[in-house]
Amino acid sequence: MKAHQKINAIGKLAKNTFYGKKLIESHAQHESRVKELSSSLQDREDKKIKRRRLLGPSEFWGEYWRQQEALLVADQGSSNSMHTFVLQYDQGYRKFIVAHPEIYWLVDESRPKEERCSYEVIPDGSPCHLYFDLEFTKDLNPTSDGSKMTKTLIDVFCAYFLEHWGFPCRRSDVLSLDSTTDVKFSRHLVFHVKNVMFKNNKHTGRFVKAICSSIRQSLLVDNTKRSSADNILSHFPRGDLAELFVNTMKGKQLFVDEGVYTRNRHFRIYKSTKLGKNSHLTVSDDSEYILNSTHKNKELGLFLDSLISYLPSTKNLILLEYQDKNSIDAIKYSKECLSQRQVCVRTEKKTESPYPEIDKFILDIVKPGKIREVKVMNDDILLYTFTDHRYCANIGRPHKSNGVYWIVDLHSQVAFQKCYDYDCTGFKSVPRKLPEKICFELDKETDILLSSIPDTQYCSSRQTDNVVILEDDADSELANIDLPASIT
Template identity: 30%
Template sequence: MERKWEAKLKQIEERASRYEKKPLPSVYRPRLSKLEEPPSIWKLFHRQNQAFNFVKSCKEDVHVFALEYKVGNGQRIYLVTTYAQLWFYYKSRKNLLHCYEVIPENAVCKLYFDLEFNKLANPEADGKKMVALLIEHVCKALQELYRVNCSPEDVFNLDSSTDEKFSRHLIFQLRDVAFKDNIHVGVYTRNRNFRLYKSSKIGKQVALEIAEDNRFFPEQSKNISEENQYFLSSLVSNVRFSDTLRILTCDTSQNEQKRVEYFNSTSTKAGNIEGFHCSPYPEIDQFVLSLVNKNGIKGGIRHWSYFFPEELLVYDICKYRWCRNIGRAHKSNNIMILVDLKNEVWYQKCHDPVCKAENFRSDCFPLPAEVSLLYLLKEEEEFTAAETMNSDTGSAQKPPSGLSSEGAVSDADWDDGLDETDFVEATEDAELAEAAESGLFGYCGGEEDIPDELIVQVLRE
């Protein structure tokens, strides 16, 4: 009995010693780690339509996001989750580094703009002043057309500019006001992938951060951190519904008619359209820029022209003179890059008098797969055949138990299928629709070739 008492006393003394070293807090707060996390709704899909179908089956307020996961070809997988669940894993910026909000095409949304221009091709452009001027005009238009009060303090201004490109996102935070959908905003018509605040493009180091000239500050909240408030404000589809919410619409049929009249009048006069910034084919613009930005040389697009009958894009290049004819750079004359959309090839011509006298034109090279309609058609056919054979392909993934540094799961768990939205956007383009009828290498000159004199005349004018 005495031994038991001595053992008990020793046990109590040891416990007292531990409490002296680590005393209990004055107020005890139980920690239930599992309850701190938001409800787990986290499904990954290979294709965008699968993700949206899953959203329709959910009772919770879930949304679709796109995650880039493979360097080089921009492959994306689609995540369905809540805003709270995404922020829980996204806020540390250790994972989920390349994320996009997918804005549903028929959903109510905020007014937003994706602005960019090539700095090398526009050395005198002042991006900040241009953004301020755009905001001023948009605020004025909102007041005149909809009687909506708006100021620069209502515009969330995000920046991801580099030395080569000026890039901004503007998201208007209008109180109790939103647009009916993307079409009425006039920006985009389909499920738009819009990069998230704090995310970078895969393979790039520049994230989308708050611009130094941003004048928007979210309302302070006791329950939500300031960073979370900024994140929620940046989401275009995050619209608070209430009895006082005004849904704005725009007469898109009238705008479309004006656009058609402009293109008709332009092509009747000259058979072409032209511009100094982005062409109607931004993916091809980026490809052309990749051709003239290498080996330490940073070229740009000075001017572009599109010839309707020939389906030919002509890029007048600046600050890049390397010529495939002479195997070196010209001393003073720049080059031209011509993209034949009908046959999906590109080639080079020159302004140099010697090259022009020789009627030089480089060999034809195929456009890369990501801007090739034939490639998209082939991918869609292959996927359709595989989907018919196995209807279970592309099922939902598990919640994020194994997040990696570059995404949600490993590359091996995802396929390489292109999203059908990209396919539809390509095939619906009237100018590219005939490309599938002709061979990739079948055309390099011939009866439809445009005289150099006409090309140079258009570029000069």
């Protein structure tokens, strides 16, 4: 017998002698049973995981540099489950992320607090809840009671909900999120009327602007004439409505930001903060919102309810339409309602106009920025939007979030800058005369040049003055341009 065989035999003999044969056999049976149970438990867990993936939210996660690509991917997702989010990084860049909201929340919740800088993209043409961005500077308004003002505003819009569409709306239906700092009062409101949403944020914007206009008008008439001016507002104390106006650098204004209803708007989500600031959106202390009992996880439920365009179910969903006070309707949801969104998302953008010399002239002004899109309005108006360029002549520096655009009036042969920031509403830079070479060519070949513009690019608006104030017109083609980065 070889040496190693002898050693094994001696070891086996010693083992049998020490433990006893029966104990060793019992131990072997136990190990075999443990392996069987472990295998059975693993199979059971695998089945649970597969079942969760089958019945639960999709685990898809896509990251994209371009918003257009992300919206297309989300649009092609199953039913309405895919959502587009924007995540800002401290290095200054951002990514567009497509995921199911529940999956995004699980990932976002695990991030360090200071890195939670996320926004929801409200897709153009997609159904959405009524939402608000409320704010005012505290130093300019030391006596303003933001909490009371918010409650008054909620009551006003709930009254109009009932008047226009017959749907009851209460404070308990409104999620109030707060990110107030020592410098600024800031609230986000999301109205959750059961089974009711607006057809898209264009209708939402028209509704909000119409009521805000009514509030302004109601304070311009005598108390004796208020009832005839607006029956709804006549039920609210004049003093309460007056308190909704705050001091700004441009005078008295409503504390409602009416500029947050643009195309593909970015709206901050629950528990997120603006980049570089410590102002996370949390439920306000005075919020009376009642969370849906179907949400087992309260934090997840609040996050889902904070989303403006999330459609967990379209069964029995009613969509509200608001063209003006004489054209109000409510329709039942159907897949055809999303056809407008799909067309908008897939529209190809043009980065060159029919006038290369004018394009070069504009590029020289905005360097190192690039032309993002050119639109030809009617026959003689060009509108340019940009990437990597946000310089605003009104404030003398680039805007942090909102974009700017340039208008070229071929008839007057001038170019000027306008801004999408709400605080710059109505601003128009000093017009720049187009170079003589361009003017000469325009004068010489006007008929030829203008006749070469495709009819499909025409817009119904003609006058330059209309272009200047188009930001206040929710129906305007210009007011719904896909902006570089409008975030709130």
